[in-house]
Amino acid sequence: MFKRFSYTDRRFPTNNMAEKWNSRLNSAHKTCIVQEGRRKIHYTFTDGNEMAEEYDQRSGELVIRKWRKKGTFGNKGTSWDFEVGEQLMARNLDSEGMMESSSNPIFVRKDTKEAFQWRIRNIPYPLHVYSVTVDDDKQKITIRTSNKKYYKKFAIPDMERIGSLLSQDNINTAHANNTLIITYKKPREILEMEKKISEEMKKLKASKDGDVDCTPS
Template sequence: MASEQWFKLIQDAKKTAIIQDGKRKVHFLFEDGKEMVEEYHLETNVIVRRAWREKGKLGQDVGWVVEVGDPEPRPQDNLEISGIRESSNAPFISRRITKVSLEWRIRNLPYPKDVYSVTAENDGTITVRTSNKKYFKKLSIPDLERAGLKPEADRITFTHQFNTLIITYKKPPLLIDLEKKVLQEVLQLKTRKEGEVQCPTS
């Protein structure tokens, strides 16, 4: 089962944990060389950020790709390199996780709520469409993929305010169980606080 495979990957990964800025930051180095960092809120143990280190085709480090949390700020010198800069009004997506749901916030979408349709698709995505044909986006759901689940329509709700479409997906029980098991692994790690030396100095 996919959820068991993911949990085994987590168990087998080399893990280090540090407490910094009120968060428990955990670095995972998987056996295939992939790296993931998760940040947990210290009081609630809810994930506030998850990022993966991406490698280019030639194995070079191309930086971190944020899966959960706000996207990394784009370098402003983009313009000088490519002559193109993304409009600051372009829609952008940030993902959040709560104890009971997965959330997407798509900012810079000015259309009224009744224009949007948000559907669960057989390809494992949640698809956002507008009836005015101004916006279309397939949202991948890595959390469900790792648990071996497909999205279900009756778990989706959405609302629109301040030019932001907020999509909420109620977590299925299997995903909640998987997250609990991963959290237990994380909480067992020897964790040092920022500024503590790992080994005694002579």
């Protein structure tokens, strides 16, 4: 967990936190593989937690980022939590094998090179019904509808990891095909960090047949 600072203090130490995150990535054990047009990297951190990422080989865009936390008793966790992308399988099966209605809103993050982006499917209301605002105190984004049919509050983990403050000016919204699209323009410090990570990834050896240690070429 990163150290918490007052979000009202504009002297937020972004550079130090970004350096700590980069250091954590560098110190993790990494394996990588190129498969089905994607570069897949698996990180195992010193605390036992795991992160897996998949990048499109052509565009270099992040397609999936998921986490598996170390279990309470030190054992390896069994399920992955998706931060970016989604698991392509039936969700929320109960003990009787009943599946959640496919008409329920589905919240998924799908980024671009220049922006964080979220898509909420199965939400048919016109654009003027939605309010998407930054909560400055809690540093989260809140989605509300004037008809009180939908409400969600969420953070941007990438921004939290480097201590970068959210800005209302960076948010744009659109609605099409029963999907609300929320776009948050990546700030300069995020773009710089992602550029450094991309440069480091290019130095790594990857196997097309199986996992190998990611070591500089």
